Amino acid sequence: MELITSNTHQNQIIEEDHVIKKANGNFIEANTLKVTLEHLKNECIIPVFSKDNESTISHYEFVLKTKEIVQDLFPEFSVSEPDIRTSHIIKGRIPSAIGKPAKELKEHEKTLYYERCAFVMEIPEVVENVNGNKLALTIGGVRAYNQENLFSKKSPEKFKVFIGFKNMVCTNLCISTDGLADQIRVNSLNQLSEAVEKLLGQYDRNKHLGMMEKMSRHEFTQSQFAHFIGKLRMYQFMDKTEQKQCFPISINDSQINTVVKNYYHDPNFSCSGDGSINMWRLYNLFTEANKSSYIDNNFERNVNAYDLTNNLVYSLQNQSSNWFLHN
Incomplete structure (x- = not known):
C-alpha cells in the first residue's frame, strides 16, 4: 500500500x-459518578490494610495534595477546582445498624467509599493553540484500590499522575509518554508529593506541543x-x-x-x-x-x-x- x-x-x-463544542463533555464517560472534594472529605470512609489496621492514603488527600503542589509550582496562575469522577462504590454500615434491613437504614448509619477515583484540574490561563484547537494545560491522577492488597499489612500504595493538555473543543485529554507516571509506589503522602513534583518538573511541554x-x-x-x-x-x-x-x-x-x-x-x-x-x-x-x-x-x-x-x-x-x- x-x-x-x-x-x-x-x-x-x-x-x-x-x-x-460538545455539550456536557467529560474527560471520561465510562460508568462513573461526578463528586466533589468536600464529599470525599466528609462523607467517605478511609480503607485500611486489614492485617495491621494502617490507613491508606485517601482519595481526598491525593487530590488535595496534587492541587497544592500544582498551585505552588504555578503561583502566577489560578488552578481550577478538580473535576473528580469515581466508580465502583463500596457500601457499608455502622455497627449499630447490623441486621437492619437495607431499606430501613438512615443516612448516618451508612458508610461508603469509592474503589476507583480519577480527577483532572486545569490551569485555564495556560492555553495553547494546536491545529486550530485550544488546549488547556491540565494535571490529573488516578487511584484504584482494586490494585492494592488491602487484606495484608501496609505496603507501598500505587498512584498514577499525568500532566498534559485538555482539548477545549471536546474535553479529550492529550497525554504524552513523558507526561504520565503510572507506576508511582509510595508509603506516605510526602513520598507522593515528591513523585508528583518530579513528574511535573521533567515534563517537556514544548516537545509535546x-x-x-x-x-x-x-x-x-x-x-x-x-x-x-x-x-x-x-x-x-x-x-x-x-x-x-x-x-x-x-x-x-x-x-x-x-x-x-x-x-x-x-x-x-x-x-x-x-x-x-x-x-x-x-x-x-x-x-x-x-x-x-x-x-x-x-x-x-x-x-x-x-x-x-x-x-x-x-x-x-x-x-x-x-x-x-x-x-
Whole structure:
C-alpha cells in the first residue's frame, strides 16, 4: 500500500470559528459518578490494610495534595477546582445498624467509599493553540484500590499522575509518554508529593506541543484508513507471539467501532469530503473513544493513542515499514 504525506493539511485544520463544542463533555464517560472534594472529605470512609489496621492514603488527600503542589509550582496562575469522577462504590454500615434491613437504614448509619477515583484540574490561563484547537494545560491522577492488597499489612500504595493538555473543543485529554507516571509506589503522602513534583518538573511541554502540531501534516486516504482499521481488528485476535512483533495496541473492539462511527459523524474530527483524514483528527477520534475506558486504565490507553499516532506519523513521513499500513 502506498503511504501518503499530506501537502494540503491546512484543509483539515479546524478554524476556531468552525469549532463545535460538545455539550456536557467529560474527560471520561465510562460508568462513573461526578463528586466533589468536600464529599470525599466528609462523607467517605478511609480503607485500611486489614492485617495491621494502617490507613491508606485517601482519595481526598491525593487530590488535595496534587492541587497544592500544582498551585505552588504555578503561583502566577489560578488552578481550577478538580473535576473528580469515581466508580465502583463500596457500601457499608455502622455497627449499630447490623441486621437492619437495607431499606430501613438512615443516612448516618451508612458508610461508603469509592474503589476507583480519577480527577483532572486545569490551569485555564495556560492555553495553547494546536491545529486550530485550544488546549488547556491540565494535571490529573488516578487511584484504584482494586490494585492494592488491602487484606495484608501496609505496603507501598500505587498512584498514577499525568500532566498534559485538555482539548477545549471536546474535553479529550492529550497525554504524552513523558507526561504520565503510572507506576508511582509510595508509603506516605510526602513520598507522593515528591513523585508528583518530579513528574511535573521533567515534563517537556514544548516537545509535546510540537509532536501534536506535526500530526496535522500527514494524512490517510479513505482506503488507507480502512486498511488500518482492518489491521486493528486483526490485532485483537492475533497470537501473543505475533502481537509482540507489532506496535502494541490497547484500544478494544467497541472503541474501534466508535472511531469508525466518528470518522463519518464527529462534528469536529470527521473525515474530509474525499474520505481523507489527517493524523490530528485520527488522534482525537482515538482519545474520544478512550473516554469509555474504566478509570484504572484510561490514562494508559490515552498515552497508547498518542504513541500509536506518532508511530503512524513517523512511518508516513519516512516511508518506513509498518505492519498497520502495509499488506
